[in-house]
Amino acid sequence: MKSTADHATLAEQFNRDEERVDWHDGALWWIRQKRDRSANQTPQWEELREAASAIKSNVISNLHDYLVQFEDNLKKNGVKVYWAADAEEHNQIVYSILKAKEITQMVKSKSMLTEECGLNEYLHERGIDVINSDLGEYIQQIDNEPPSHIVLPCIHKRKEEIGELFHEHLGTEKGLSDPTLLTRVARKHLRNVFLTRRAALTGVNFAVAETGEYVVCTNEGNADMGAHLSEVQIASMGLEKLIPERKHLGVFLRLLARSAIGQPITIYSSHFKKPRPGQEMHLILVDKGRSSLMARPDFRDSLKCIKCGGCMNTCPVYRKSGGLSYHNTISGPIGAILAPNLDMQQHADLPFASTLCGSCSNVCPVKIPIHDQLYKWRQVIVKEGYVANRKTFSMKAMSLTFSSPEMYQTAGKTGRWILNHAPFAVNHKLNPWYRQRDMPGSPKQSFGEWYKKNINSKDKH
Amino acid sequence: MNSREAILAAVKKNQPALSPLPDISMFKVVEADIASRYTEVFTGIGGQVIAVSELEHIKPLLSEHFDISKRTVTTLPELSDVAELINTEVDPHSFDDVELAIIRARLAVAENGAVWLTESVMGQRIIPYICQHLAVVVTEDSLVSTMHDAYGKIASEDYGFGGFIGGPSKTADIEQALVLGAHGPLSMTIFLIKQ
Amino acid sequence: MKVALFIPCYINQLYPAAAIATLELLQKLAVEVTYPAKQTCCGQPMANSGFEHMTQSCNNLFIENFSGFDYIVAPSASCVLHIKDHLHSHADEAAATAIRGRIYELVEFLTDVLKIESLDAYFPHKVGIHQSCHGLRGLHLAQMSELVAPDFSKPQHLLNMVQGIEMISLDRKDECCGFGGLFCIAEESVSVKMGKDRITDHTKNGAEYITSPDLSCLMHMEGILQRNKSNVKIIHIAEILNSNMPAL
Numbered sequence: 001m002k003s004t005a006d007h008a009t010l011a012e013q014f015n016r017d018e019e020r021v022d023w024h025d026g027a028l029w030w031i032r033q034k035r036d037r038s039a040n041q042t043p044q045w046e047e048l049r050e051a052a053s054a055i056k057s058n059v060i061s062n063l064h065d066y067l068v069q070f071e072d073n074l075k076k077n078g079v080k081v082y083w084a085a086d087a088e089e090h091n092q093i094v095y096s097i098l099k100a101k102e103i104t105q106m107v108k109s110k111s112m113l114t115e116e117c118g119l120n121e122y123l124h125e126r127g128i129d130v131i132n133s134d135l136g137e138y139i140q141q142i143d144n145e146p147p148s149h150i151v152l153p154c155i156h157k158r159k160e161e162i163g164e165l166f167h168e169h170l171g172t173e174k175g176l177s178d179p180t181l182l183t184r185v186a187r188k189h190l191r192n193v194f195l196t197r198r199a200a201l202t203g204v205n206f207a208v209a210e211t212g213e214y215v216v217c218t219n220e221g222n223a224d225m226g227a228h229l230s231e232v233q234i235a236s237m238g239l240e241k242l243i244p245e246r247k248h249l250g251v252f253l254r255l256l257a258r259s260a261i262g263q264p265i266t267i268y269s270s271h272f273k274k275p276r277p278g279q280e281m282h283l284i285l286v287d288k289g290r291s292s293l294m295a296r297p298d299f300r301d302s303l304k305c306i307k308c309g310g311c312m313n314t315c316p317v318y319r320k321s322g323g324l325s326y327h328n329t330i331s332g333p334i335g336a337i338l339a340p341n342l343d344m345q346q347h348a349d350l351p352f353a354s355t356l357c358g359s360c361s362n363v364c365p366v367k368i369p370i371h372d373q374l375y376k377w378r379q380v381i382v383k384e385g386y387v388a389n390r391k392t393f394s395m396k397a398m399s400l401t402f403s404s405p406e407m408y409q410t411a412g413k414t415g416r417w418i419l420n421h422a423p424f425a426v427n428h429k430l431n432p433w434y435r436q437r438d439m440p441g442s443p444k445q446s447f448g449e450w451y452k453k454n455i456n457s458k459d460k461h
Numbered sequence: 462m463n464s465r466e467a468i469l470a471a472v473k474k475n476q477p478a479l480s481p482l483p484d485i486s487m488f489k490v491v492e493a494d495i496a497s498r499y500t501e502v503f504t505g506i507g508g509q510v511i512a513v514s515e516l517e518h519i520k521p522l523l524s525e526h527f528d529i530s531k532r533t534v535t536t537l538p539e540l541s542d543v544a545e546l547i548n549t550e551v552d553p554h555s556f557d558d559v560e561l562a563i564i565r566a567r568l569a570v571a572e573n574g575a576v577w578l579t580e581s582v583m584g585q586r587i588i589p590y591i592c593q594h595l596a597v598v599v600t601e602d603s604l605v606s607t608m609h610d611a612y613g614k615i616a617s618e619d620y621g622f623g624g625f626i627g628g629p630s631k632t633a634d635i636e637q638a639l640v641l642g643a644h645g646p647l648s649m650t651i652f653l654i655k656q
Numbered sequence: 657m658k659v660a661l662f663i664p665c666y667i668n669q670l671y672p673a674a675a676i677a678t679l680e681l682l683q684k685l686a687v688e689v690t691y692p693a694k695q696t697c698c699g700q701p702m703a704n705s706g707f708e709h710m711t712q713s714c715n716n717l718f719i720e721n722f723s724g725f726d727y728i729v730a731p732s733a734s735c736v737l738h739i740k741d742h743l744h745s746h747a748d749e750a751a752a753t754a755i756r757g758r759i760y761e762l763v764e765f766l767t768d769v770l771k772i773e774s775l776d777a778y779f780p781h782k783v784g785i786h787q788s789c790h791g792l793r794g795l796h797l798a799q800m801s802e803l804v805a806p807d808f809s810k811p812q813h814l815l816n817m818v819q820g821i822e823m824i825s826l827d828r829k830d831e832c833c834g835f836g837g838l839f840c841i842a843e844e845s846v847s848v849k850m851g852k853d854r855i856t857d858h859t860k861n862g863a864e865y866i867t868s869p870d871l872s873c874l875m876h877m878e879g880i881l882q883r884n885k886s887n888v889k890i891i892h893i894a895e896i897l898n899s900n901m902p903a904l
Binding site: 015353355358359363403404438440443447 | 671714805831844879
């Protein structure tokens with residue numbers, strides 16, 4: 001499934017259709033603007049971000065005790081608890097729960113964690129059919145493509161393409177592309193799915209250590225439709241989703257939807273605590289790299305993420321390269337700082353897919369210094385040897401030249417040394433600067449030379 | 462060592478020195494006219510607010526706004542003459558054909574329009590999600606300004622399931638075009654009882 | 657007040673006019689300016705590529721060149737931010753710390769240190785400001801559109817003192833141009849697309865000139881403008897602030 005092409009290559013492919021890039025960029029910028037309006041209308045917005053960040057700092061610093069407290073409360077509430085070290089173990093647990101009840105079909109609401117774990121494929125291989133019920137995720141599933149955005153899974157698709165998929169998979173009239181009509185068709189089809197599935201799996205947005213409840217946020221109502229009609233309800237959550245007390249939900253629910261799409265709250269914020277009579281509830285706590293990320297002081301704050309997608313909407317690189325260019329379940333700036341911890345070789349390119357403009361850190365509702373972490377990941381990736389030797393050699397040459405005034409000045413004289421180096425032509429046969437940009441002019445003399453002639457000589461006389 | 466022990470040990474080893482919880486008591490919004498604010502916000506989301514002076518007055522409005530020839534259910538005993546009282550024991554799938562559900566909110570939040578419901582006021586958990594149209598009775602004195610105030614009131618209340626619902630179900634997954642009625646109700650109406 | 661002029665490598669070699677304007681402007685404002693002749697580069701091209709560990713000798717040279725001044729001023733927000741954030745020394749951390757606290761980008765030096773309120777400058781053109789990300793989000797030269805906070809802009813404040821100038825406003829007032837150091841090579845297609853879109857925002861709003869406290873962004877946009885045979889020009893903010901009044 002994993003792509004071998006890097007972000008730059010995939011982004012270049014995305015950019016071959018400029019009209020689509022403009023449309024994609026415009027759609028996401030519109031959401032960024034809605035987020036700005038919403039933030040501006042919320043009193044004490046910056047203080048809220050600060051509080052959210054501080055609560056999450058507390059969670060990371062006391063996670064062990066919160067996990068134990070949460071587990072105790074889950075058990076008291078009648079929820080069965082599991083611990084999974086990695087994707088394989090998580091998938092096995094889900095499979096064993098379903099197998100025990102002889103269930104072969106499951107409906108799932110949005111869960112990036114299960115996407116990361118490859119749960120659908122795992123269950124499919126064992127004869128269990130999973131349907132994603134979030135409309136965007138459903139569309140991505142029938143197109144056999146991963147989500148390109150954590151909140152807006154098919155933001156890169158045109159309605160005509162979705163119409164074509166519906167024609168193929170749901171038998172709609174050819175050429176039908178009206179979003180309302182397509183949504184009605186999906187509503188009818190998926191309602192039948194909800195009514196016939198005995199098992200439902202949801203992700204978790206927030207889990208409260210104090211009470212043992214967990215909160216799932218959707219706009220569509222798909223998590224609730226699945227969960228309340230199921231006899232087996234499963235929730236998969238990363239360890240970092242915990243928050244200490246119920247009252248802290250106030251802070252996060254005020255920030256989440258406003259940061260995500262400029263809405264004051266998601267339509268549905270469902271607090272699951274105990275199973276219905278006759279129903280089973282299972283919750284799987286998944287590590288999958290979280291505890292190892294905690295061991296990296298420069299990067300552990302990325303565990304604060306509440307998956308609002310705000311950093312993607314504001315990121316000009318994301319908007320102009322598309323989420324699939326990141327070849328990772330979680331794309332965009334946050335994906336680029338989470339992925340290297342999981343597989344540095346596979347994701348060595350992602351921290352470089354940024355101009356370090358810093359807009360992501362400013363919209364982040366939990367104040368993760370995303371662009372600082374991108375910079376720091378670059379240092380780690382280079383030190384651990386995941387960058388081509390050619391680049392290392394050229395950097396050494398650059399470093400040597402800049403370390404020596406004499407070499408620098410001589411190099412400058414002999415044809416503006418810099419024109420042949422940073423950043424125009426570093427070890428590339430075909431100069432990528434020149435493909436769509438002219439070279440800067442080459443002045444007769446540098447400032448240093450001018451200064452020597454005009455100022456130093458004046459001083460002498 | 463099983464995964465539970467291994468994970469907890471790794472977390473304990475890697476977590477940094479304790480960072481204190483912040484004080485969140487300073488988040489206060491005082492609304493001059495909370496009912497107007499609520500109405501403005503909820504209407505902006507795509508919901509409808511109808512102000513009435515007493516519960517009895519919503520009965521004639523139901524037929525005006527909804528097709529009550531189809532299945533209408535409620536948890537409010539006062540409405541049992543116009544709607545079927547929800548049976549809390551039956552299979553939730555049996556509510557698939559509900560056109561309109563009328564339930565009472567525990568509280569409602571002015572800053573985002575959301576109502577707080579627990580399963581005791583839903584009758585069954587599935588009710589406010591499976592109905593085609595949702596109507597919620599909110600009394601003016603149950604309005605709060607922000608989510609902080611809402612959780613202040615919910616406090617340590619025990620429930621098996623509770624949820625905020627902030628409007629009709631919606632999606633914008635197809636080209637960011639807003640469509641009301643994704644999987645849940647197509648519309649949401651608040652009957653705001655102002656004394 | 658003893659001020660050292662730091663002219664980053666690419667400005668020294670490719671945009672000497674901006675450096676000269678910076679020097680002349682400071683001299684007009686009666687600042688005693690010295691240009692340490694042995695300066696080279698701040699080390700950012702290596703560091704942003706992940707090679708910060710190779711910048712130590714570059715840092716040492718920087719410290720050698722720029723110690724002992726009251727202020728260090730440079731016409732490049734990006735290089736100044738790099739020094740502020742990353743200049744360290746195993747040998748003499750105290751000297752590095754002193755420099756990190758004394759280095760200023762030109763605009764902020766004029767508004768925050770010299771606190772100038774008027775200028776004799778004349779530039780009768782329509783101008784758009786490109787807020788470089790490092791100047792904006794790093795040095796906080798203007799309010800950032802993502803934050804809920806009162807609006808201000810130091811470059812705008814200075815340009816308002818220039819006679820004859822007409823400032824245009826942008827649809828996206830502080831979006832990145834896509835230069836990003838080696839990003840402009842490594843991610844060429846996205847970089848150019850970002851640059852094109854920034855330029856379009858300026859041109860459709862009527863700009864004749866795009867100005868900025870950062871020439872690296874301007875260099876990237878200039879490359880695109882010239883390739884597309886545009887009449888729109890780039891100009892460093894120092895050149896506008898140093899532009900002379902017309903002779904009577």
